[in-house]
Amino acid sequence: MAERRLFQEYNRYKKSPPSKSNPQIISLNPISEDNIFNWQAIISKPTKKDNPFYYGGQWKLSIAVSRQYPLEPPVIKFITPIVHPNINLKTGEICLDILKKDAWSPAWNLEHLLVAILMLLDSPEPDSPLNIDAANLYRHDPVGFQSMVQFNMWKVGSFVDVKKSTPTTITKSNQVIRDVSGSKIRAIIA
Amino acid sequence: MSTYEEEHNIQDRANPRADDTTARGRQHATLSNIIDTFLTTSGSDTPSNAYAMEALTSALHHLSDADGSRLAQTLMESLQDSGDIDGKRSKGVSQEYLDTLERVKVSSISEDDAFCPICTNKFKDDKYPLVVRLPCGHGVNHIYDLECVGPWLQMNSTCPLCRTNVLEAEQNRRKKIEEEIRRAKEEDSEEEEEDWDVYG
Numbered sequence: 001m002a003e004r005r006l007f008q009e010y011n012r013y014k015k016s017p018p019s020k021s022n023p024q025i026i027s028l029n030p031i032s033e034d035n036i037f038n039w040q041a042i043i044s045k046p047t048k049k050d051n052p053f054y055y056g057g058q059w060k061l062s063i064a065v066s067r068q069y070p071l072e073p074p075v076i077k078f079i080t081p082i083v084h085p086n087i088n089l090k091t092g093e094i095c096l097d098i099l100k101k102d103a104w105s106p107a108w109n110l111e112h113l114l115v116a117i118l119m120l121l122d123s124p125e126p127d128s129p130l131n132i133d134a135a136n137l138y139r140h141d142p143v144g145f146q147s148m149v150q151f152n153m154w155k156v157g158s159f160v161d162v163k164k165s166t167p168t169t170i171t172k173s174n175q176v177i178r179d180v181s182g183s184k185i186r187a188i189i190a
Numbered sequence: 191m192s193t194y195e196e197e198h199n200i201q202d203r204a205n206p207r208a209d210d211t212t213a214r215g216r217q218h219a220t221l222s223n224i225i226d227t228f229l230t231t232s233g234s235d236t237p238s239n240a241y242a243m244e245a246l247t248s249a250l251h252h253l254s255d256a257d258g259s260r261l262a263q264t265l266m267e268s269l270q271d272s273g274d275i276d277g278k279r280s281k282g283v284s285q286e287y288l289d290t291l292e293r294v295k296v297s298s299i300s301e302d303d304a305f306c307p308i309c310t311n312k313f314k315d316d317k318y319p320l321v322v323r324l325p326c327g328h329g330v331n332h333i334y335d336l337e338c339v340g341p342w343l344q345m346n347s348t349c350p351l352c353r354t355n356v357l358e359a360e361q362n363r364r365k366k367i368e369e370e371i372r373r374a375k376e377e378d379s380e381e382e383e384e385d386w387d388v389y390g
Contacts, residue, residue: 001309001338008310070308071342106342107307107350 039063073104085135291322308338326354
């Protein structure tokens with residue numbers, strides 16, 4: 001059942017890409033068509049209007065779907081490091097109730113989850129933090145939090161080129177994404 | 191004349207356990223039917239499930255003792271974990287409950303492209319559809335393939351679309367019906383009393 005449902009989702013995303021209805025979702029697809037259980041997605045917050053802290057950023061996510069899907073939620077992690085009260089900076093683990101078995105619903109799909117994660121970026125929940133420092137900063141010093149977020153985005157190079165692209169015209173060619181393991185990051189840090 | 195039991199050097203199981211009316215039929219379980227009961231009744235606290243669980247655990251125990259298999263140990267631990275979870279909060283519904291869910295005829299579904307929210311297949315594409323409606327109340331029409339919503343409800347008794355607890359919804363519905371019946375009865379008896387006043 002998991003396989004069939006995933007292929008159906010994949011076909012639907014191919015027909016009408018999620019980026020059409022929600023420009024903050026740049027891509028959502030299986031890493032390779034040979035394995036429908038491993039997906040990746042890129043989400044973004046292009047302008048300050050989209051988000052006062054994370055504007056100009058974009059992040060890559062890994063989505064590991066279990067064979068029990070949709071009875072069990074997929075495991076979603078940030079591959080691009082992000083400073084956020086509810087996201088582990090090192091592992092990319094996300095603290096979001098609907099990603100856990102208790103609050104997940106089988107009527108949701110992968111696109112719904114990306115929308116939920118985009119909303120988590122808009123409204124962090126400092127009371128149940130995975131990144132305690134970020135939570136404290138967010139609670140007591142929003143301006144400092146914003147600088148921290150932007151500094152980290154600069155450090156890992158996860159910017160959308162805002163000048164060249166507006167929310168609706170982001171294409172794959174102008175994305176700048178570097179993974180934690182990517183050599184480009186090391187070059188920047190060094 | 192010697193009895194069958196004496197000839198075969200076994201105890202008469204029928205007599206000493208005559209008062210034990212439950213499950214006297216086939217007592218020995220094959221691995222396949224242990225696994226079967228384990229899979230089909232998983233989540234419900236039936237004695238047979240506990241029995242299957244015990245049998246599986248002891249089988250795994252043997253395995254890990256025999257060759258120190260790590261796999262057996264991990265399997266055992268996960269079995270215990272799942273047992274704990276089931277024991278502490280079995281939030282799902284029973285198979286009986288699933289059997290009593292309201293069936294929906296596919297021909298009665300007005301939308302042509304109505305689909306099951308879980309598998310996202312159209313009901314009408316299914317050759318042998320078995321569609322059920324959950325008792326969510328508040329005038330919504332939450333229908334699913336029984337095949338899809340069944341396993342979910344056995345783990346979690348909420349409607350995937352609106353999170354209404356179907357067990358509670360069902361209870362409330364029954365309470366309402368009972369109350370209505372009681373009220374109707376009371377009215378009846380009041381009327382009777384009045385009648386008595388008139389004619390008595």
